[in-house]
Amino acid sequence: MKIQESMPATKVERSAKFVKTGFQIGGNYIKHYSKKLFNPDLTREELNEDNASDIYNSLSQLKGSALKVAQMLSMDKNALPKAYVNKFSQSQYNAPPLSGPLITRTFTKSFGKRPEELFDTFNPVSTNAASIGQVHEASLNGKKLAVKVQYPGVADSISSDLKLVKPFAFRLLGMNEKELNIYIREVEERLLEETDYELEVRRSIEFSKACAQLKNTVFPTYYPELSSGKIITMDWMEGMHLKEFLATNPSQALRNKIGQALWDFYHFQQHQLKAVHADPHPGNFLITPDKKLAVIDFGCIKEIPEDFYEPFFALVWEGLMNHKSATIDAFRKLGMIQPNDTARQVEFYYKSYKEMISLFSMPYASNTFDFSQPQFFEDIYDWGEKITKMPEFRQPRGVKHFIYINRTNFGLYTILNELNATVNTQTYKPAVKKQRMKV
Amino acid sequence: MAKATVKPIITSQEIEEEYIDYVLTNNEPPKSVYDFAKKLNMTEAEFYTFYSSFVAIEKSFWTGVTNKVIEKVKEQQIWPSYSAREKMLSFFYGYVELLNTRRSFAIYTLKKHAKRLSSPEVLSGVKPVFENFAEEVINDGLDSGELANRKFFSKRYKDALWLQFTFLVNFWADDDSTAFEKTDEAIEKGVNVAFDLFQHSPIDNLFEYGKFLARNGKFREKMGI
Numbered sequence: 118m119k120i121q122e123s124m125p126a127t128k129v130e131r132s133a134k135f136v137k138t139g140f141q142i143g144g145n146y147i148k149h150y151s152k153k154l155f156n157p158d159l160t161r162e163e164l165n166e167d168n169a170s171d172i173y174n175s176l177s178q179l180k181g182s183a184l185k186v187a188q189m190l191s192m193d194k195n196a197l198p199k200a201y202v203n204k205f206s207q208s209q210y211n212a213p214p215l216s217g218p219l220i221t222r223t224f225t226k227s228f229g230k231r232p233e234e235l236f237d238t239f240n241p242v243s244t245n246a247a248s249i250g251q252v253h254e255a256s257l258n259g260k261k262l263a264v265k266v267q268y269p270g271v272a273d274s275i276s277s278d279l280k281l282v283k284p285f286a287f288r289l290l291g292m293n294e295k296e297l298n299i300y301i302r303e304v305e306e307r308l309l310e311e312t313d314y315e316l317e318v319r320r321s322i323e324f325s326k327a328c329a330q331l332k333n334t335v336f337p338t339y340y341p342e343l344s345s346g347k348i349i350t351m352d353w354m355e356g357m358h359l360k361e362f363l364a365t366n367p368s369q370a371l372r373n374k375i376g377q378a379l380w381d382f383y384h385f386q387q388h389q390l391k392a393v394h395a396d397p398h399p400g401n402f403l404i405t406p407d408k409k410l411a412v413i414d415f416g417c418i419k420e421i422p423e424d425f426y427e428p429f430f431a432l433v434w435e436g437l438m439n440h441k442s443a444t445i446d447a448f449r450k451l452g453m454i455q456p457n458d459t460a461r462q463v464e465f466y467y468k469s470y471k472e473m474i475s476l477f478s479m480p481y482a483s484n485t486f487d488f489s490q491p492q493f494f495e496d497i498y499d500w501g502e503k504i505t506k507m508p509e510f511r512q513p514r515g516v517k518h519f520i521y522i523n524r525t526n527f528g529l530y531t532i533l534n535e536l537n538a539t540v541n542t543q544t545y546k547p548a549v550k551k552q553r554m555k556v
Numbered sequence: 557m558a559k560a561t562v563k564p565i566i567t568s569q570e571i572e573e574e575y576i577d578y579v580l581t582n583n584e585p586p587k588s589v590y591d592f593a594k595k596l597n598m599t600e601a602e603f604y605t606f607y608s609s610f611v612a613i614e615k616s617f618w619t620g621v622t623n624k625v626i627e628k629v630k631e632q633q634i635w636p637s638y639s640a641r642e643k644m645l646s647f648f649y650g651y652v653e654l655l656n657t658r659r660s661f662a663i664y665t666l667k668k669h670a671k672r673l674s675s676p677e678v679l680s681g682v683k684p685v686f687e688n689f690a691e692e693v694i695n696d697g698l699d700s701g702e703l704a705n706r707k708f709f710s711k712r713y714k715d716a717l718w719l720q721f722t723f724l725v726n727f728w729a730d731d732d733s734t735a736f737e738k739t740d741e742a743i744e745k746g747v748n749v750a751f752d753l754f755q756h757s758p759i760d761n762l763f764e765y766g767k768f769l770a771r772n773g774k775f776r777e778k779m780g781i
Contacts, residue, residue, distance in 0.1 A: 217634070217642050219744050222649035226735060233633060241634065269740045273733070 215251065215268060217241040223266055227345035235343065236262065249312060249416075254353065261353035263337070263413075265314070269347075272312040275305060303517040307395070311416040318344045321351070321415040327390055333378040334410045354411045356403030359535060369537075371408060376488065376538025378410040383529050384545035391426060395419035395521040397528030399535075419521035424450065429522070430547035433478040438471055452516040465509060476500055477526070480542045488530065489537035497527075568606040568616070571596065575613045576661045583664075585610050614665045615681040621658070622682045625650045626689050640697025641751040644717065647689070648743040652728050652736060663729050675722040686721055690714040697754070704756040713754055720746055 220241060224232045232239040236255040243251035243266075250267040310316060318339050325336030335354075343350035357365070362375075379402075386393040394401075396417035403411040428447040438444050445467055448454040453470050454463055476496055480486035533540065574596055578586055586592035589610070593603040607613050629635065629643070629650045638646060655662050665678045675683070694713045697703035703713070724746060728739045 216645050216744060216748070217638065218646035218649050219740065221632075221634075221646065222653070222740060225649075225653060231632070269737045269744070270733075273737070 215243075219269070220253070220266055223269065223347050227348055232264070236264075239264070255350070257343075262340075262343075263351050263353045264343075265349040265351075267312065267314060267347040272309060275308050275312070299517050300520055303520055307417055307419065307521065310418070313346065314344060314349050315346050317416050318349055320418055321349075324386075324390075324394065324415055324418075325412075328382065328385060328412075331378070331381055331385060333374060333408075334382050334412065335405060336412055351413075354403050354405065354413055356405040356411050358403060359399040359532065362404040363535065369539075372536045372538045373540065374408065375404060375410055376533050376536045376540045377544075379529060379532060379536075379538075380540045380542065381544050382410065382412065383525065387421065387525075388430075388545050388547045391423075392418055392420040393522075393525055395525045397525055397532060399532060402532075417521075419518070419525065421522065422518065425516060425518040425522075432474055433481060433547070438474065441467070444471060451519075453514050455514070462509075466514070469509075473500060480530070480540075484541060484543055485539055486542050487539040488533035489539070494530075494534055571603070571606050572613055572617060572620070575610065576617070576658070579664060580660050611678070614678050617658075617661070617665070618679055619681040619685055621651070621654055621662075622685045622689075625654050626685070628654075640693050640700070640702050641747065643693045643696070644690070644751070645743065645747050647693075648721075648724060648747060649740070652724075652739050652743070655725075655728065656736065666726070666729050675718075679722065679725070682721075683718060687714045687718060690717045694754070697751075703751070703754040704760055706760070716750055716753075720750055 220243075221231050224230060224235065228235055232241075232253075232255065236257045239255045240253055243253050245252050249271045250265050253264045253266060255262045255264045318341050321336070321339050322341070325339075328334060328336070337352035337354050340350040367375075379397075383393065383397070394412065394415060394417070396414060401412065401414040403413060405411050428450040432438055432444065432447050445454060445463065448467065448470055449456075454466050458466065479493060480488070575586075575592070578592065578595075586595070589603055590600050592610075593600045596603070607616070625647060629646050632646070635643070635646075666676055668676075668678070691714050694703065694710070694717075698705050698710060703710070724739070724743060727742050728736065731739045733739075
C-alpha cells in the first residue's frame, strides 16, 4: 500500500479540498446537462457516478472524521443513490497509512517504550486502516496481536471537519442546514467518543463479557496494560471479511448461521443491554476459520435511552400500530409529530411514518425472515426515493437517537441481505413494558 | 549564600545542570560569572576553563540535546531500514521527546531572543551539527534514488531542513495542545512536504524536456532563436 505523503492539516487546507470537490461536482452537473442537451436519454446514474468518485477522492485524502462521514453516508444506502454507495463502500476498507516514526513516537509517548521494545515483533507497516487509526501486526510471548494506533490530532479535527462536511450532507441528503445541527451534534458526540481508546477498551471488555453467552459470536481478548488513549492492543483475529467470505461460495446453512449470529448479536444488545455496537459496517466483522462471527471494533456505542426505547419498540413490536391514538402518541414522543403541527399535518405524518415503520419492521412480523428477497429492499429504497421528493420531509423529523438506531438496524439488514441469509427474528425480543399495551 | 554541602564541581555537565537550576528557580540568569562561580565553590578563572559565558552554556545545552538525539535515533534497530524521509521524521520526533524533558529551560533560552523569524542565536551551535546530520541523511537518500539529484539544488536540501528545524522548534515552544500533539502533526506534515519536494517530481521532467528542446537545433531555428 502506498504511504500517504501528506495529510491536509489546517482548516484552510481542508476547506480548499472541499471547495475543490464543490467545483468538481458543479462541473459534473454542467457536463451532465450539456450532454443531456444533445442526448436527452442520458440518465442521472452517470452523473451520480461522477459525483460519487469526486467526493470519495477528496474524502479519502482528508482521513479521520471526514472518512468516517463517508462511511456513515455509505451505511445509509436508502438515502443515497447506488452510485454513491459503491464508491463510499471503498472507504470502509482502505485509507492510506501514516509514517513509521510517528507510530514509534505514539508508543514512546504512551509507554515510554518503542513498539519493538514492548512486543517481541512489531510490523511498522500497517495492515489496514481503521478510519481514525491504523492496525499493526505484533506478537508477544508467541501470541499474535493486533495493535490499533490512532492518528494524532484526530479528536481536534473532528469538529472542524464536520462543519466542512455539513454543506455537503445538506446537499446530498437535501436537509436544512440549521435543522441538521442537532443531528450533526449527535454524530460529533459519537465520533469524539470513538477517539477515546481507553473508553473503547473498557467497553470492548464489558461488551464481550456481556455477550459471551451468544453462540457463534467471538471477541478478541483486549490487553489494557498494552493499551492507552491512542493505542489498543488485542488478539489478532484470523478470518475473512464479508466479501472474501462470500467469494468462497458458502452454503445456505452457513450463510444463515452467520446471519443468525449477527441478528442475535444486535438484538441481544438492543434489548438486553440497551446499548448497541452502532457501527455495523462490514469492516468491523470477520468470519473465523471455524465459521463464527468475530466482532473486532467497539468504537461506536449508542446507548438507547428509556424515553426512546419504550415508544419506539412498542411501535415496532407490540402491534401498537393498530391503535391510531396510541401510535400518534408514540410519534409525538419520538418527535416525528411535532407540537405545532396542524391536524392535516398530524394525519399526513401519521400515515407516512406508519408506512415507514411497517416497512422497516417487516422482519419482525413473521418467525423467520428471508433477507435475500430483493423486494423488501426495493420497497425501502422506493420509500426513501419517495420521501426525498416530498416537501414535507425537507426538514428532518424525529429525535436525534434515530440516526444511530436506524443506521444500526439498516446496516444490519444490509449485511444480512449481502449474506442472503434467512434468520429467526424472534430471538431476543424487545423488553417493553406490558401496560403500554392497554392503551 | 553558598550551600553547606556542595560537592566540588568537576564537569561541564554539572555546571550546566547548576546553571539550569539557577535560571529556572530565579527566572533570570545569575548576576555575574563571579557570583555564579562563587555559588559553585569555584573561582571565576576555573569557570572560564569550562565556559566563556552564560550564553555559551545555553548554546552547549542545545548542541548537547542535538547530539544526544542523533546518537539515540541511530541506535534504533530499525534505523538502517528507514528511508531518508523516515530518518528525518524519527529525528524530529526524538528531538521533541527529549526537549520535553527540558521544556522550561529550552523555552527560556528561546524567548530571550525577540526575533522569532530568524534562527535564534542560541541555536547557532546546533546548526553545523544538524546540517552535518541532515547531509548524511540526504546523501543516503540520493544514493538510494529516493531523492532527486538536482544540480545546485541538492546542495540546498540541508538548508531547507534547517529552516524546518528552527520552525519546528519555535512551533513546539508555542504549542499548548495536549501532549504536544500539534507539534507531532507539524512534524509529520512539514517533513513530508520537504521530502516531497526533494523527490523526483513532474518539474524535473519538465526541466529535462526544456533542456532537450533547447538543445534541439530545428526547434531553435523554428523559434527563431
